[in-house]
Amino acid sequence: MKTCLVVDDSSVIRKVARRILEGLDFEITEAEDGEKALEVCKHSLPDAVLLDWNMPVMDGYEFLRNLRRMPGGDVPKVVFCTTENDVAHIARALHAGANEYIMKPFDKDIVSAKFAEVGLI
Amino acid sequence: MTPADYDFLRKFLKEKSGLDLSADKQYLVESRLVPLARKAGLAGLEELIQKVKSGSAALSGEVVEAMTTNETFFFRDKTPFDHRRDVVLPEMIQARSTRRSLRIWCAAASTGQEPYSIAMVVKEMSAQLAGWRIEIVGTDISQQVLEKSKSGLYTQFEVQRGLPIQLLVKYFKQIGDMWQIAPELRAMIQYKPLNLLTDFSHMGKYDIIFCRNVLIYFDQDMKTQIFGRLAKCMEPDGFLALGAAETVVGLTDSFKPHADKRGLYRPTAPRAAPSIVPAMTLAGAKTAMPMR
Numbered sequence: 001m002k003t004c005l006v007v008d009d010s011s012v013i014r015k016v017a018r019r020i021l022e023g024l025d026f027e028i029t030e031a032e033d034g035e036k037a038l039e040v041c042k043h044s045l046p047d048a049v050l051l052d053w054n055m056p057v058m059d060g061y062e063f064l065r066n067l068r069r070m071p072g073g074d075v076p077k078v079v080f081c082t083t084e085n086d087v088a089h090i091a092r093a094l095h096a097g098a099n100e101y102i103m104k105p106f107d108k109d110i111v112s113a114k115f116a117e118v119g120l121i
Numbered sequence: 122m123t124p125a126d127y128d129f130l131r132k133f134l135k136e137k138s139g140l141d142l143s144a145d146k147q148y149l150v151e152s153r154l155v156p157l158a159r160k161a162g163l164a165g166l167e168e169l170i171q172k173v174k175s176g177s178a179a180l181s182g183e184v185v186e187a188m189t190t191n192e193t194f195f196f197r198d199k200t201p202f203d204h205r206r207d208v209v210l211p212e213m214i215q216a217r218s219t220r221r222s223l224r225i226w227c228a229a230a231s232t233g234q235e236p237y238s239i240a241m242v243v244k245e246m247s248a249q250l251a252g253w254r255i256e257i258v259g260t261d262i263s264q265q266v267l268e269k270s271k272s273g274l275y276t277q278f279e280v281q282r283g284l285p286i287q288l289l290v291k292y293f294k295q296i297g298d299m300w301q302i303a304p305e306l307r308a309m310i311q312y313k314p315l316n317l318l319t320d321f322s323h324m325g326k327y328d329i330i331f332c333r334n335v336l337i338y339f340d341q342d343m344k345t346q347i348f349g350r351l352a353k354c355m356e357p358d359g360f361l362a363l364g365a366a367e368t369v370v371g372l373t374d375s376f377k378p379h380a381d382k383r384g385l386y387r388p389t390a391p392r393a394a395p396s397i398v399p400a401m402t403l404a405g406a407k408t409a410m411p412m413r
Binding site: 085086087090091094100101102103106109110113114116117 | 194199277278281282283285286287289290295
């Protein structure tokens with residue numbers, strides 16, 4: 001079973017994402033900010049990260065830059081999932097090593113299309 | 122909706138558009154036509170059907186449009202586009218290296234996602250296709266969806282289904298809540314209204330025809346007739362791409378499945394094809410009621 005780390009400061013969003021991803025056969029871990037997500041990754045790298053942008057303590061962008069510098073940190077597929085839906089943000093995310101980008105609001109169809117796009121399903 | 126009204130609609134839709142609704146699709150009719158009745162200021166579905174029965178041309182056209190507008194998304198099913206890039210285009214590029222031109226037809230273009238997906242694939246191969254003339258034609262029975270195709274405007278939801286984010290950033294511009302495909306891609310496609318049940322010999326010859334996820338709505342005879350007419354619009358060494366749930370097998374001798382790529386078909390050599398297909402096409406063209 002593939003693993004997915006869901007990083008979002010909203011527990012409601014984490015719950016929705018968890019339900020969708022469990023339906024796609026992922027084993028889920030959750031983190032409420034970038035720093036906690038990095039802790040999870042230091043312990044064990046997931047196959048996928050569903051990543052919010054704006055969060056307290058450490059945002060998704062900083063998390064991604066840190067993750068990509070970790071040993072083996074280039075392996076997890078990172079899919080942003082954020083309300084930041086302008087081209088400038090998307091371009092920045094891709095440049096920092098994001099694999100895909102979901103603009104909120106999202107649903108099961110979008111998550112599965114994007115995960116399929118990067119070869120996770 | 123009374124069973125009699127449903128039967129009337131089934132017959133009406135089959136005659137006008139070839140749509141072959143099974144006996145249990147009342148919910149589909151209701152979900153598409155109740156909003157239309159409301160928009161037309163009618164009391165409900167019964168009154169709408171009454172108007173169609175009494176011959177209202179405008180409403181009849183709208184009923185056909187509402188029922189034949191089908192779901193589509195960018196790079197639908199993904200595989201046909203991988204085939205196109207890995208098999209169809211390389212082979213056609215080689216075959217047309219002297220002529221340096223390609224004609225591609227999307228026979229059920231719907232709201233444009235498929236022709237634009239093809240345009241993006243072509244654009245991504247522009248290094249190999251420099252100096253080539255690439256013609257992409259998109260047709261659909263519905264004027265409404267053709268207008269949407271031409272505008273190239275899509276919602277945030279639509280651009281997130283099947284379209285890789287890199288291609289969104291590269292080829293689309295954000296306009297408020299919507300995303301619009303680049304003018305250079307819009308200019309690559311010619312849109313025309315076309316009912317597949319009518320004669321379309323005027324379309325000319327194509328190297329590649331996409332006719333995906335539309336034949337599933339037609340009955341066997343209609344499919345056979347359409348394949349016969351498509352074969353006449355096809356270069357002998359061309360490719361036909363069908364939807365995942367569609368096939369030519371048992372319906373026509375004009376095409377044969379590609380040896381190892383599912384969903385891809387090639388015309389049979391004209392000499393080997395029996396003459397019954399053109400004959401059936403002629404008979405079919407007479408009985409089919411052209412919508413336009």
